[in-house]
Amino acid sequence: MAKELKDLTKRAENYSQWYNELVVKADLAEQSAVRGCMVIKPYGYAIWEKMQQTLDKMFKQTGVQNAYFPLLIPKSFLCREAEHVEGFAKECAVVTHYRLKNDPNGNGVVVDPAARLEEELIIRPTSETIIWGTYKNWIHSYRDLPLLCNQWANVMRWEMRTRMFLRTAEFLWQEGHCAHATAEESEARTVQMINLYAEFAEKYMAMPVIKGVKTANERFAGALNTYTIEAMMQDGKALQSGTSHNLGQNFAKAFDVTFVNKDNQQEYVWANSWGVSTRLMGALIMTHSDDNGLVLPPYLAPIQVVIVPIYKNEEQLNAINEKVQPIVERFNEMGISVKYDNADNKRPGFKFADYELKGIPVRLVIGARDIENGTVEVMRRDTLEKETLPLDNIENTVNKLLGDIQNNIFQKALKLRESKTYIVDSYDEFKQRIEDGGFVLAHWDGTTETEERIKEETKATIRCIPLDGDSTPGTCIFTGKPSKQRVIFARNY
Amino acid sequence: MAKELKDLTKRAENYSQWYNELVVKADLAEQSAVRGCMVIKPYGYAIWEKMQQTLDKMFKQTGVQNAYFPLLIPKSFLCREAEHVEGFAKECAVVTHYRLKNDPNGNGVVVDPAARLEEELIIRPTSETIIWGTYKNWIHSYRDLPLLCNQWANVMRWEMRTRMFLRTAEFLWQEGHCAHATAEESEARTVQMINLYAEFAEKYMAMPVIKGVKTANERFAGALNTYTIEAMMQDGKALQSGTSHNLGQNFAKAFDVTFVNKDNQQEYVWANSWGVSTRLMGALIMTHSDDNGLVLPPYLAPIQVVIVPIYKNEEQLNAINEKVQPIVERFNEMGISVKYDNADNKRPGFKFADYELKGIPVRLVIGARDIENGTVEVMRRDTLEKETLPLDNIENTVNKLLGDIQNNIFQKALKLRESKTYIVDSYDEFKQRIEDGGFVLAHWDGTTETEERIKEETKATIRCIPLDGDSTPGTCIFTGKPSKQRVIFARNY
Numbered sequence A, B: 001m002a003k004e005l006k007d008l009t010k011r012a013e014n015y016s017q018w019y020n021e022l023v024v025k026a027d028l029a030e031q032s033a034v035r036g037c038m039v040i041k042p043y044g045y046a047i048w049e050k051m052q053q054t055l056d057k058m059f060k061q062t063g064v065q066n067a068y069f070p071l072l073i074p075k076s077f078l079c080r081e082a083e084h085v086e087g088f089a090k091e092c093a094v095v096t097h098y099r100l101k102n103d104p105n106g107n108g109v110v111v112d113p114a115a116r117l118e119e120e121l122i123i124r125p126t127s128e129t130i131i132w133g134t135y136k137n138w139i140h141s142y143r144d145l146p147l148l149c150n151q152w153a154n155v156m157r158w159e160m161r162t163r164m165f166l167r168t169a170e171f172l173w174q175e176g177h178c179a180h181a182t183a184e185e186s187e188a189r190t191v192q193m194i195n196l197y198a199e200f201a202e203k204y205m206a207m208p209v210i211k212g213v214k215t216a217n218e219r220f221a222g223a224l225n226t227y228t229i230e231a232m233m234q235d236g237k238a239l240q241s242g243t244s245h246n247l248g249q250n251f252a253k254a255f256d257v258t259f260v261n262k263d264n265q266q267e268y269v270w271a272n273s274w275g276v277s278t279r280l281m282g283a284l285i286m287t288h289s290d291d292n293g294l295v296l297p298p299y300l301a302p303i304q305v306v307i308v309p310i311y312k313n314e315e316q317l318n319a320i321n322e323k324v325q326p327i328v329e330r331f332n333e334m335g336i337s338v339k340y341d342n343a344d345n346k347r348p349g350f351k352f353a354d355y356e357l358k359g360i361p362v363r364l365v366i367g368a369r370d371i372e373n374g375t376v377e378v379m380r381r382d383t384l385e386k387e388t389l390p391l392d393n394i395e396n397t398v399n400k401l402l403g404d405i406q407n408n409i410f411q412k413a414l415k416l417r418e419s420k421t422y423i424v425d426s427y428d429e430f431k432q433r434i435e436d437g438g439f440v441l442a443h444w445d446g447t448t449e450t451e452e453r454i455k456e457e458t459k460a461t462i463r464c465i466p467l468d469g470d471s472t473p474g475t476c477i478f479t480g481k482p483s484k485q486r487v488i489f490a491r492n493y
Helices: A002-006 A017-024 A042-061 A080-089 A128-138 A184-203 A250-254 A277-287 A316-332 A350-355 A368-373 A394-419 A427-436 A448-458 B002-006 B015-025 B042-061 B081-088 B128-136 B182-203 B249-254 B279-288 B314-333 B348-357 B370-372 B394-419 B427-436 B449-457
Strands: A029-031 A039-040 A072-074 A096-097 A101-104 A107-113 A115-122 A147-156 A171-179 A210-213 A225-232 A238-248 A256-262 A266-268 A270-277 A305-310 A336-339 A363-369 A376-382 A385-391 A421-423 A438-441 A461-466 A484-489 B029-031 B038-039 B072-074 B094-097 B101-103 B108-113 B116-124 B147-156 B168-178 B210-212 B227-232 B239-248 B256-259 B267-268 B270-277 B307-309 B338-340 B362-367 B375-380 B387-391 B420-425 B441-442 B462-466 B486-490
Touching: A017 A029, A017 A277, A017 A316, A039 A363, A042 A147, A042 A184, A042 A305, A096 A101, A115 B038, A115 B370, A128 A147, A128 A250, A128 A270, A147 B147, A147 B441, A171 B270, A184 A225, A184 A238, A225 A316, A225 A461, A225 A484, A238 A250, A238 A277, A250 A270, A270 A277, A277 A394, A277 B279, A305 A316, A305 A350, A305 A368, A316 A336, A316 A363, A316 A368, A316 A394, A350 A363, A363 A385, A363 A394, A363 B029, A368 A376, A376 A394, A385 A394, A427 A448, A438 B108, A448 A461, B002 B081, B015 B029, B015 B279, B038 B042, B038 B147, B042 B147, B042 B182, B042 B227, B042 B279, B081 B249, B081 B362, B128 B147, B128 B227, B128 B249, B128 B270, B168 B182, B182 B227, B182 B239, B182 B270, B227 B394, B227 B486, B239 B249, B239 B279, B249 B270, B270 B279, B279 B394, B307 B314, B307 B348, B314 B338, B314 B362, B314 B370, B314 B394, B348 B362, B362 B370, B362 B394, B370 B375, B375 B394, B427 B441, B427 B449, B427 B486, B449 B462
Parallel strands: A305 A336, A305 A363, A421 A438, B307 B338, B307 B362, B420 B441
Antiparallel strands: A029 A039, A072 A115, A096 A115, A096 B094, A101 A107, A147 A171, A171 A270, A210 A225, A210 A461, A225 A238, A238 A270, A256 A266, A363 A376, A376 A385, A438 A484, A461 A484, B029 B038, B072 B116, B094 B116, B101 B108, B147 B168, B168 B270, B210 B227, B210 B462, B227 B239, B239 B270, B256 B267, B362 B375, B375 B387, B441 B486, B462 B486
8 A cells, every 4th residue: 555655656757647646646636527627635625725824814914805706707798808808708618508407308407498598607717807897886986996805716717638736627716806096006016916926935835936027928818917926847847826917907998997086087997916826736746746745845734743653562552642642732832733643544654655645744753662762753754854853842843844844945946946047048059948948048039929939949938027137138049139138938837 | 975874774664675785885795797696895705704714613623624626517417316406406507618709790709609518517506416426436445434524615506586695696605525434423423513503603693593403395405304503583584594414325325435344345425414605694694783784793793893083183193093003902912803993084973884884893982082081982883882981901891892792692682582482372373473573383293285385375484393492292283183393483584
């Protein structure tokens, strides 16, 4: 059984297969009976809940309130903002009927043709349209602004090729929708939220990200500007991990949302929206995990410490139980989540493999000899290093170790990214670097045409124009035309 | 403006209209552009979040874990459990297509007829079928049991007559789905959850409830037995506030979910499910609120205390600000949520009316004279009583007062229920009591036929067979046939 748990494809063999297997073997998620939709299993959901709680607190600290808007959107709403419908409306789940009836032929139930909706409803792929349709009633005066709402919700996009967490037909996310009195305020909020996402990614997920702006081609449908955070996975591919869109007055105009300003003049409202999704679970898994399974940052691990007893008889187990109980209590008091696994229906070897696979950051093993010596074996999941340490004051030792692990996996991911980031000035080298995997900093002439030709030839896209990047001008790697600054090219998830 | 806020229909005039207006005026929810679907506004959502957080913690303390299952259910799944499809499948949102395309006539977008699903998908009205379809893969041995999952989700039932929170096409809820090795364990969990709901309703919502069993006629489709908690609204009508269903082996048989027991024999798994929804928001509003607006139990109020300054000039305001700041900090330290509203764009009268309407449990008003005298005016929302009290130690005074309010509104609701609960032995009195509104404890012969005839004639349904009720036998109020015990009849929401 322990062997089966460990029977995980190696990253070097097949990174993609390693990921797919790990998601299932670590009990994070699985395919459902509905094409492209996944079931998020309790262990995976517990990680997502930790992300949610952390983000929700961060949002609220900036004045954002939660609300809830309808799942279904009238078809006509999607057409109100012209660019938006081009970008979103096509691949989506369409509700056309509201009733089933018994099959006259006796084969279960069939759709009742008499219950056809006058106007079809779409399962939200994103909620700008329904929310701005609602904001029309909420916003009248500058006193009603800013309006800072977020919702935690499920959304649906009928993706053809799906992968668990990374691209699923239904996924969970949060979408913030803010309304402001001025363009400046709205831009400031757009930037504030991408900064917040970057802080969350780096501090809690231990995942280094690059903040940047999307090119016109990669922008959200209907946005003036899209900010992004881009992370590098271990295979050198990019994963877009969060976006924040400055929507200008496009949705206000489409839904006629105006306000009376302090000078008593009618103006259109300024909008932005921003979101992260269960895709972050994919990013988390691929950033840190290894050939033994999941590696979780301590801040997001549902179980931070597991304690496993090793015993030959009940007497020994009782002695260990007695010693461990007060330690468990002290962990609880410190807010460290701990599991004492003294279940006797699984062997220690099985437990070790399972907790490694599940990425529990710290494992303590206590045997009869340890009780005698006042020691405990401590293993850290990130390096798999074991040490025998005094049992005395173990909770503080572990607390410090959790901080070390959080920091270490961030540094490790950062080093990987740095080692696979290349400044490139020739198209030949560009093609090779892209083929090998990594971020390529290259000059680009600023045209969509060049961007698309490079994509066709190399499958690399412009991930972003980095905010903190070198802004020295140069010449385009593909056309030789002038370039304002280097941008980041990579293949991506 | 303050007048407009107060312009609320009185309960005695039209209870139903009072409710509908209050939901909108107190900024809890509003109708959306989609028939029967509501928008839950930030203030309403903040109350729901407090309910969620409290319930979630209570569930987890009993070993329940959260997970997430797909929104869409294949049509064929609904037919697997015969009674279930009869009770649920009919009025629901049906997804038939997965793509839109540009209208060839240039009028926006139309459904792409080429993108018809082979099998229609139903937006979940409840998730027993998809979850038991999944559990088949999760449960193999007695070691996999019990499996205790919950999900927080949106569900959809195509209701014809909708009312905000009470009956909406889309609503938010939690649904717990447990799998057990024995009938006894499953029954014990079913009862445990109805007890948990009753504790939540009484302790946090300050809403007294009667625990009971549903008649066969009112049972969940596919259940052996349904437990319920029933609350009385101020008009004497009942509101079913939570249910817990013992599903026996029905879903295990329908989805072929078996396990190998300790004796190495294959058995079907035992199931239960239990849920509460945003309907609880309706129950909360109708139980406590009055002609001045919302009355919230302190445990669930997003803002528990509001402080309003009264001042003639900036100097006075500064003096008040200085005095209030440390008080706000002490409230925060005690975990009491407080809002200091010194905004100068609204007059105190407007603020008073607004906070009354929104049901903030305690209001403190501080003027220049109070600063001199070291006093503050304290108003409690439940009784609207005002008192001038020392500013010294005000946070402890308020803390105690919050506890008093929580207790007082529970007692008030309990007294109302007691005053409108009648033991009735004649059908004439029965009809009168039902017409006047209230719970009628009467004998019933145990047949669905009698139950339905009484419903036709009086619009009263059997809310439950109370668990803690008088179990003395008698004769049916309608047929004169023998009755095992009195049951509760009422009209209901």
